[in-house]
Every structure is written in C-alpha cells, then in structure tokens.
Amino acid sequence: MKYALVTGGSRGIGKAICFKIADAGYHILINYRRNDQEAQETLNQIISNGGSGELMKFDISNSTEIKASIDNWKTKNPDKHIEVLINNAGIRKDNLIVWMKEDEWSDVIKTNLDSFFFITKQLVTDMLVNKYGRIVNVVSLSGIKGMPGQTNYSAAKGGVIAASKALAQEIAKKNVTVNCVAPGFIKTDMTKDLDEKQLKQMIPMNRFGNPEEIADVVAFLASEKASYITGEVISVNGGIYT
Ligand code: NAP
Numbered sequence: 001m002k003y004a005l006v007t008g009g010s011r012g013i014g015k016a017i018c019f020k021i022a023d024a025g026y027h028i029l030i031n032y033r034r035n036d037q038e039a040q041e042t043l044n045q046i047i048s049n050g051g052s053g054e055l056m057k058f059d060i061s062n063s064t065e066i067k068a069s070i071d072n073w074k075t076k077n078p079d080k081h082i083e084v085l086i087n088n089a090g091i092r093k094d095n096l097i098v099w100m101k102e103d104e105w106s107d108v109i110k111t112n113l114d115s116f117f118f119i120t121k122q123l124v125t126d127m128l129v130n131k132y133g134r135i136v137n138v139v140s141l142s143g144i145k146g147m148p149g150q151t152n153y154s155a156a157k158g159g160v161i162a163a164s165k166a167l168a169q170e171i172a173k174k175n176v177t178v179n180c181v182a183p184g185f186i187k188t189d190m191t192k193d194l195d196e197k198q199l200k201q202m203i204p205m206n207r208f209g210n211p212e213e214i215a216d217v218v219a220f221l222a223s224e225k226a227s228y229i230t231g232e233v234i235s236v237n238g239g240i241y242t
C-alpha cells in the first residue's frame with residue numbers, strides 16, 4: 001500500500017484530488033480543519049469506490065499541530081511512509097490593500113505559504129531517503145499574474161511557486177519532484193460568492209472549471225508517469241493567457 005497526504009481534502013478541489021489519487025491505488029490521508037461531516041463523507045465515498053483512507057485533522061497554518069499530527073501517524077505506522085504530498089488547502093481573504101487588515105494579510109500568508117514549508121519539511125526527508133516522492137502544490141492564476149484585491153493571496157501563491165522551483169532543483173537528483181498546478185476560476189465553495197456570469201467573459205472557454213479538471217492534472221503530476229517533470233507550473237484555467 002502506498003500513502004498520499006492531501007491537505008484540504010475534504011471539500012472542493014482537494015476532494016476531487018483524493019478520489020483520483022485513491023483510484024491510482026493510494027491510501028489517502030485526508031487533511032481538513034473544521035468540517036468533520038464533509039471529511040467523513042469524502043472518506044466514505046473513497047471506501048465505497050473500493051479505495052482506502054483515513055482522516056487527518058490539523059490546521060495547516062499551525063506548525064505545532066502539523067508536527068504533532070504527522071509524528072503521531074508515523075509512530076503508529078513505523079514501517080510506512082508518505083510518498084505523495086498534495087499541498088492543496090488554502091483560503092482567500094480579499095480586500096484592497098488600503099482596507100486590508102493585518103490579520104487578513106497574515107492569515108492568508110500563514111495558511112497558503114507558510115504551510116508549504118511546515119508540511120513539506122515534515123515529509124521530504126523520508127522521500128529523499130526512499131529516493132522517490134511527488135510533491136504537488138495547488139497554487140493559482142493569482143500567483144502568476146496577480147489579481148487586484150488579492151495582494152495577500154497573490155503574494156502567498158507566488159511565494160509557493162518560487163519556493164517550488166527552488167526546492168525542485170534541491171532534490172531532483174533524489175527522484176523527488178515538485179510541481180505546481182495553477183487553477184483559474186473553479187466551481188467550489190471558495191468561489192460561490194463570485195459573479196460567474198460577469199467573470200466568465202474573461203475566460204476564453206467562457207465557463208468556470210470543475211474540480212475534476214484540476215484533479216486530473218494533479219493526479220498525473222503525482223504519478224510515476226510524470227518522472228521527468230519538475231519545477232513546473234501548469235495552468236488549468238480555460239485559456240486565460242498567463
Ligand atoms: P474550498 O472549497 O474552500 O476548500 C478548502 C479546503 O481546505 C477544505 O477542505 C478546508 O477544510 C481546507 N482548509 C482550509 N483552511 C485550512 C486549514 N487552515 N487547515 C487545514 N485545512 C484547511 O477551496 P477550493 O476552491 O477547493 O481550493 C483548493 C485550493 O485551490 C486552494 O489552495 C485555493 O487557493 C486553490 N485555488 C482555488 C481556485 C478556485 O477557483 N476554487 C482557484 C485557484 C486556486 P474544512 O472543510 O475543514 O474547512
């Protein structure tokens with residue numbers, strides 16, 4: 001049995017990623033923060049599709065919680081290791097910079113950028129020792145081109161892109177790859193307050209994407225087939241030019 005950790009795996013894009021990676025034969029560690037019911041439903045669905053998994057509740061913005069949770073799993077599973085890490089969980093707290101409060105900036109940076117460091121650091125050593133690993137980070141169009149009203153989010157996602165490129169070069173020789181997938185506008189709880197009718201006019205395909213359209217690319221990058229791709233950012237955004 002092979003093991004994969006998907007952060008924010010309970011809902012939206014993360015949930016679709018859990019299903020695809022479970023289909024590829026991985027036991028999925030489904031991370032989430034609050035919504036126990038959604039997380040349990042995701043796990044139940046994986047099991048009813050013939051897969052396996054377990055819940056791993058921790059706040060990705062809290063390094064102490066992350067370490068405690070992963071250490072606890074490793075203690076209970078001494079002969080197993082996590083070979084796929086999908087850093088997917090994220091939040092947005094949009095505001096124009098003139099109105100942006102300090103906590104709107106720091107919450108988004110902690111959750112979307114610092115978490116990359118905290119979680120990756122916990123798992124990458126085992127990948128290097130085992131000479132195999134896949135790290136896929138779900139970033140955003142916003143982190144490539146910048147979006148007005150999202151200086152915090154653009155900075156965080158842009159930071160993950162730069163960190164991924166650096167880490168990819170650090171560890172490529174050990175057969176551990178690090179790549180990013182940059183969604184555009186995808187139909188999830190995160191975008192339910194957006195005006196799709198108006199925003200789709202800027203998308204060449206004239207529609208928002210579905211979580212499965214992101215998950216397919218993530219699952220490929222997380223597979224053995226993506227063995228010669230590292231340090232890349234793949235946009236999945238319906239044709240918006242970046
Ligand atoms: P979503 O529907 O809001 O789901 C967010 C997921 O992340 C949930 O499982 C949530 O868990 C979890 N989460 C949030 N904060 C967390 C924390 N501090 N610790 C642990 N888990 C946490 O979001 P989504 O739209 O699927 O987005 C997934 C990723 O794609 C994010 O990184 C987002 O920035 C990126 N993205 C999304 C879009 C889009 O259009 N949707 C576009 C570009 C990039 P709970 O259920 O427990 O809250």
